[in-house]
Amino acid sequence: MNARSVFSVFLVLLFLLITAGCTQTKAPATPTPTAVETIATEVLTPIPTTLSLTPGPTQTLPEIWSLDVQVQGNGEAINPLIIVSCQGGKGLNFIQQIDVNVTRSDGVKEHDVINKPLYKGKEISLPITSQMGNVNRVEVWATTPQGDKVKIFDDYVPFRTYSP
Secondary structure (H helix, E strand, O other): OOHHHHHHHHHHHHHHHHHHHHOOOOOOOOOOOOOOOOOOOOOOOOOOOOOOOOOOOOOOOOHHHOOOEEEEEOOOOOOOEEEEEEOOOHHHHOOOEEEEEEEOOOOOEEEEEEEOOOOOOOEEEEEOOOOOOOOOEEEEEEEOOOOOEEEEEEEEOOOOOOOO
């Protein structure tokens, strides 16, 4: 190679080196995170209520989650029990669980849960008092697929019923 071609290659490389530094663009600046103001919400704590033996209103499940339950006393004075059984319905595959609360006249509260899988005839038994009359309040709550609890039964259930 002659000196003239070496010199021209050198100039081309020098030109490329100089222009490479001049054509770089600035890196985009990283945005600084801004603080998001959160509003504190007051959490309401439930106020303990006195023992209530008065049945309250009930709700109806949507038809696609309907569920039939049967609540009755076993009629035995020696070992009085309330038997809550699932009797079927469209909601057998959807309802997450069935909660049962019994409030007895002596102030004792009993609680039990019918867990999935739900099927016709699945039942639980809870102890009650054997006093005559409407003294045992039974509440049945169904948990929907969204996690909401719906009261589907709330009434007095005697341990024994008499046929006329």
